[in-house]
Amino acid sequence: MTAGAVMAAEAGAPEGIFLFVPHMADLVWGTLCFLVIAVVLIKYALPRFNAVLDERTAKIEEGLALTQRAQEEQADAAARAARLVEDARLEAARIRERAQAEADSIIADARVEAAAEAARAMESADSQIQADKQAAQISLRSDIGLLATDLAEKLVGEHLADAELSGRVIDRFLDELEHTPVSPAWSARAGAVR
Template identity: 45%
Template sequence: MLNALVTAAAEEHNPLLPATYDIVWSLVCFVVILVVVWKVALPKMAKLLDERSAAIEGNIAKADEAQRQAEAALAEYTAQLAEARKEAGEIRDAAREDGKKIVAEAKDTAHTEAARIQTAASSQIEAERQSALVSLRSEVGSLALNLAGNVIGETLADDSKANGVVDRFLADLEASEKANH
């Protein structure tokens, strides 16, 4: 039986192996499809991939250029910002100096004005003192003469000699006051 099976299998066609004409026609179809793909589809795909690659490289170059421009703009902005900060510092310093000058000028003006007012007040006080002294001398002199006249019983107001005595007495009195101070 085994012998019969082997003999039957040798005579019959193996179902795992295709027929020769199927292999030949499949090979022809495969070669045609391979040639079409090789000659038509692959060049188109290569062209499409090259275009895509060029577009990507162009976009990368544009991105790199944009990055360089952005970095340059950032550097310029940073430089401008530093310059603006420096100018702001200079302006603040100048304002402080101007403020100090204004304060110093105001102090000088106030000191000058105070000295002027003090001088004017001293002059006015001296003038009023002199005026009071003259007024006081004449009143003290007339009172002394009236008192002496009342004591003597005669009028001494017209006598110039009496006026001289009163003036000399007041001058001696002033000199003794100045000597004490």
């Protein structure tokens, strides 16, 4: 054996498994120190630790509640936005329908006005044609009257001085001319002149 082992054996040092078993005094003092430290920790440190944990738990729960509320508000906002979009679509459809109705009304009014204007133009043209026709008839009557008078003077060989007599001759000639049927050849020539 070595000198250190011999000295340990003489001093009453434990050997083998007894190396790991503490002495009774160490065990009592160790237990007392553990109990003092445990009481101090339980009395002072544990309440502070629990308070910090409770505060953290409250903050986490508050954060979760805020998150839940934010998600609900976001869902409400999305629903409101969808309602606003749908309302805007419906309003746009109503505006389009009103605009289409107004356009149809304006077109119908314009058509009525155009038809009325066309009718007025036709009436004006008809009255102008009638006036031109009457003016042409009067002009033709006077021209034919003059020609008839000249012809009558040449046939009779005298100058017709009596205006009443020449007027009657002209009127009779024109009446006969109006009642005389027009030959097809004369109608074709008159159409070609026009």
